[in-house]
Amino acid sequence: MFKKLWRLIVHSSSDEQFMHYVEKVEVVVSKVLSLAMIAVIIVSVCDLLVFLFRELVNDPQTLLKDTLFVIFGLFLNVLIALEILENITAYLRKHVIQVELVIVTSLIAVSRKIIILDLEKKDAADLIGLATAIFALSISYLIVRFTNKRHDD
Helix, strand or coil: CCCHHHHHHHHCCCCHHHHHHHHEEEEEEEHHHHHHHHHHHHHHHHHHHEEEEEEEECCCHHHHHCCCHHHHHHHHHHHHHHHHHHHHHHHHCCCCCHHHHHHHHHHHHHHHHHHCCCCCCCCCHHHHHHHHHHHHHHHHHHHHHHHHHHHHH
16 A cells, blocks of 8 residues: 555656645545544533533532532533634635634633633642733734734725
8 A cells, every 4th residue: 555655656747746645635634533523522512411410410509519610611622622623624615724713722722721720729830821821822813813804904
């Protein structure tokens, strides 16, 4: 198989032909990643529903005060997975990585980390690191958004 692939690469008469093969591989990989992300989303939603059901059956009185942050974390896991799927499908549609979507996904991920953060177990350095990450991502988002808006006008 590798010999056949190597011959195909060597016999590609032009850079254009080679790039065509590379693009085909990128599309196949993106489709496989999309299917894998759909599986992750389904498993994440099932995990969330099972957790909610168990908590409601065990003791509905303590649901909001004891496990609220866990529930938020599980919801945000699903949202992050959906955003990653959106990144992949946007790539399949336009064949470019949309930086704005990647930054938004990163902001959601860092926000998830803050929401589920156990302040008793974290020190100031952790909080400063998260704050710096959010600040940098926010500035990056503004720059990308401003640049995209100028190109659209």
